[in-house]
Amino acid sequence: MRLKPAVGPMILRTAVKEDEILMNGQILRVDAGTHFILNIRDFHVDEEYFPSPADVSLERYNDPKQKQYFQPFGSGPKSCVGQHFAMLEMKAILFQVLQNLDFRTKSDLFTLETRWDIANHPVKPDRFQVRRRTEGDPS
Ligand code: HEM
Numbered sequence: 001m002r003l004k005p006a007v008g009p010m011i012l013r014t015a016v017k018e019d020e021i022l023m024n025g026q027i028l029r030v031d032a033g034t035h036f037i038l039n040i041r042d043f044h045v046d047e048e049y050f051p052s053p054a055d056v057s058l059e060r061y062n063d064p065k066q067k068q069y070f071q072p073f074g075s076g077p078k079s080c081v082g083q084h085f086a087m088l089e090m091k092a093i094l095f096q097v098l099q100n101l102d103f104r105t106k107s108d109l110f111t112l113e114t115r116w117d118i119a120n121h122p123v124k125p126d127r128f129q130v131r132r133r134t135e136g137d138p139s
Helices: 040-044 058-062 064-069 083-100
Strands: 010-014 019-023 026-030 035-039 101-105 114-116 120-122 128-132
Touching (some): 035 040, 083 101
Antiparallel strands (some): 010 035, 101 128, 114 120
C-alpha cells in the first residue's frame, strides 16, 4: 500500500478559492479553480517522509510523521469512503492466506515494475513459489 499503492497513484484536487501554499520553502499563490495532481507514490518513497524508503517495516507507522504521510486512500473530505471496509477485508483475507500458505518470490517489491489501470499490477507476470504451511513452521 505504500510502495505500490493499489489505487491511483494520482489524487486530483481543485482550489475552491484563491490561496497561498508553502512549497519547497516558497510561498506559491494559487488562483481559484487551479487543478492539482498529487502523486501518492512519489511522497510514499520520499526520503524526507520515509527514511530508507525501500525497507518494508511495520514499525514505520509508530512514527507520527510516517503515519501522517501514508496516504493510500487519500485524505480529507474526498478521501476513499471504502477505506475502513477495504482494510478489514484485506486483513481478513491476508490472515487466512498467510496462515495457510507460504509465498516466496525472487522479485524485489521496490523495483518490481508495475502499472496502474484501475488498480496497480505487475507489468510482467511474476513467479511465486507457493507452499502449504505445516505445524511448527516459523511464522
Ligand atoms: C485497497 C483498496 C482501496 C484503495 C487503495 C482505495 C483508494 C482510493 C483513493 C486513493 C481514492 C481517491 C481519494 C482522494 O481523492 O483523496 C478513493 C476514492 C474512493 N473510493 Fe476507494 N480505495 C479502495 C477501496 C474502496 C472500496 C472497497 C470502496 C467501496 C466499498 C471504495 C470507494 C471509493 C469511493 C466512492 C471513492 C470516491 C470518494 C469521493 O470522491 O468522495 N474504495 N479510493
